Amino acid sequence: MTTRKTLLYKNSFEPDGWAVNHVQGCSHGCRFPCYAYLMSKRFGRVNSYKDWLIPFVVSNYRELIDKELKKLQGRIRRVVMSFMTDPFMYDPGTGDLIPDVKEATYYIIRAVNSCGIPVTTLTKGFYPDDLPVEELHGDNCYGVTLVSLNENFRLHMEPFTAPYEMRLSSLRKVSERGGNTWVCMEPYPTPNIDRTAGEIDTILEKIDFTGTIAFGALNYSKLTEKYKESRLFYGKMSERVREFCRKKGIEFSPH
Numbered sequence: 001m002t003t004r005k006t007l008l009y010k011n012s013f014e015p016d017g018w019a020v021n022h023v024q025g026c027s028h029g030c031r032f033p034c035y036a037y038l039m040s041k042r043f044g045r046v047n048s049y050k051d052w053l054i055p056f057v058v059s060n061y062r063e064l065i066d067k068e069l070k071k072l073q074g075r076i077r078r079v080v081m082s083f084m085t086d087p088f089m090y091d092p093g094t095g096d097l098i099p100d101v102k103e104a105t106y107y108i109i110r111a112v113n114s115c116g117i118p119v120t121t122l123t124k125g126f127y128p129d130d131l132p133v134e135e136l137h138g139d140n141c142y143g144v145t146l147v148s149l150n151e152n153f154r155l156h157m158e159p160f161t162a163p164y165e166m167r168l169s170s171l172r173k174v175s176e177r178g179g180n181t182w183v184c185m186e187p188y189p190t191p192n193i194d195r196t197a198g199e200i201d202t203i204l205e206k207i208d209f210t211g212t213i214a215f216g217a218l219n220y221s222k223l224t225e226k227y228k229e230s231r232l233f234y235g236k237m238s239e240r241v242r243e244f245c246r247k248k249g250i251e252f253s254p255h
Ligand code: SF4
Pocket: 026, 027, 028, 029, 030, 034, 035, 036, 037, 083, 084, 085, 086, 124, 158
């Protein structure tokens, strides 16, 4: 069981932006490596990769979020879910989301939205059909991470995440229902990690419906460093994303 003293914390990436990590661990087990896993290991929250794969929902999340939202009234512009876990965690065994993670995520989105504050979510799982997009805050922003369409790469680098097509079709549905959507193409691999990395246009064509595309390199990786032309490669890829966004009227967010 995991309990916390606080849940909402200031997100240093945007003014008046806050974030929530309501789960300890992440079943997705990304091997980029995952910054959240490295930090959790460093600060003694988990002992091993195997431990990290077992998610524990913070057991007192309801009382914390209710109390903190009251206390911080007027100070929060937006809440991000999540930098240190995944709010829509996928279970490859069932082909569905992990129920208690989804329940906690729904509770928190509703609680935050009921105070007039929008939420930004990002997942390597998928958005379920029962996500009440129409009832939630109109400025919520729903994102998926997508750095490849190559399933072999996914199984190697993000082994327990939702298949790419599943992620994409769920996001498309959210968009068709009127939700704001975004795609995070970060950390984008070099061709020595994913042989299809140069085929970025194929990914872009699939996400032409989205409102924002964020693009960023895979930094601090020995694998990327091994690729001699990585700076040139990332420069080219970033330019292709920028140009695509310009043509389609999509907001481009370089990281
Ligand atoms: S989905 Fe995010 S938090 Fe989960 S293992 Fe992958 S990088 Fe880490």
